[in-house]
Amino acid sequence: MARRKKIYEGKAKILYEGPEPGTFVQYFKDDATAFNAEKKDVIEGKGVLNNRLSEFFMNGLTAVGIPNHFIRRINMREQLIRQVEIIPLEVIVRNYAAGSLSKRLGIEEGTALPRPIIEFCYKDDALGDPLVAEEHIIAFGWAAQQDLDDMVALALRVNDFLSGVMFGVGIRLVDFKIEIGRVWDNDFQRLIVADEISPDSCRLWDMETGQKLDKDVFRRDLGNLADAYTEVARRLGVLPSNVTHAVKPTLIN
Template identity: 75%
Template sequence: MSRRKQIYEGKAKILYEGPEPGTLVQYFKDDATAFNNQKKGTVTGKGVINNRISEYIMTLLNEIGVPTHFIRRLNMREQLIKEVEIIPLEVVVRNVAAGSLSTRLGIPEGTQLPRSIVEFFYKADELNDPMVTEEHITAFGWASPQDIDDILALALRVNDFLVGLFLGVGIRLVDFKMEFGRLWQNDEMRIVLADEISPDNCRLWDIRTNEKLDKDRFRRDLGGTAEAYQEVARRLGILPEGGPRDMKGPEVMQ
């Protein structure tokens, strides 16, 4: 790893120069952060689990025609991705009231929302990622109206797919965060899903008990963060048991 050129280091991942032009290597760390990096820690094995979960979900999304930056997993902690121009927005889809939505609007956590709600946040750690509107996005040139239309359509399509995927293994998708990027090919541009999909950026509750199976366990000092991530991977059928092996299908919860 020391011989490779590091392109970027974030809170949970490192990007390295890829083996071919237009590619990057995405490395998943065990570092855990919350409250805009004010709380920091390490969750042993988190990077390995998130790499596998994100690979599994991105592969399924590619198969149903949702464009992503994912190419293939390289090893336990790394995957090969397409280099994209990241749009400086966090796109959050909410199905159930939780987190900042409950705080801002006074809606009790766990309340089913009347429909899925999409929110935009400007990616700026120094500003605590403020919530923004489509007016802000277009006025400041972060994305065009057509970009926003594409992002909204993709976000809701991904949400519909993930709600069904997780419901099938006894998990409620409360909300989740996505990032999108511009992929340039032969002077043509299209919006693609980037970053990752994992318990780091999804709120996942057990359908029967409402037990949290995501990073809220770290945020709220509930303990058992690594075990919760492993449980998500186990239910999806991608946690190696008895040594590395190929992925199998999800475990259907009765």
């Protein structure tokens, strides 16, 4: 596909103008960032893995009736997605204590939570994506109460799906974050899952060993990030079972 007009570039992805109105091309980069981009590196093959894994998860959501922006994969690094109006919130679902929750509340990492906990963060890199309450969201007009109710319901459905898929391959879904966008069908608004679902946006631990298979490998210098993501893809059948490491790919356009 010929390169099109760049719409937006984030830390891990680039959005280009799509071939048809109402579409974007989402390109996955090899860049890895942590701590609000204070730590940076380029991990060969990461973008290819996240493209394939996000395709796998989005197709799975579609199969169980959870609406999302994915249309089809174009090549190794790009996918065609539906244009949405992103709500400026990260929706975080936590099944076990980890990361910032453990630090804030002093709960030991790995502690099972009594039920899934949903948190919201305001998407603003300059502010460090701060945690916000529902009162902030409604007061500042980022989403209405009905939107929030629908977002919580959508996030819990995604959690049920992802937890089951990961359990089936021996991986514990500790937590994850998604973004949600608005689309319009004539005068009717719907909320759908957007952005990506990949090890960049999930905490994934091996159920037997506790080995981390997500971006904490990069955050905490626990090994090779591409190897961790490759293991997730291998278990899910996204890569052949004999692949142990994703080498630098050749981009196909």
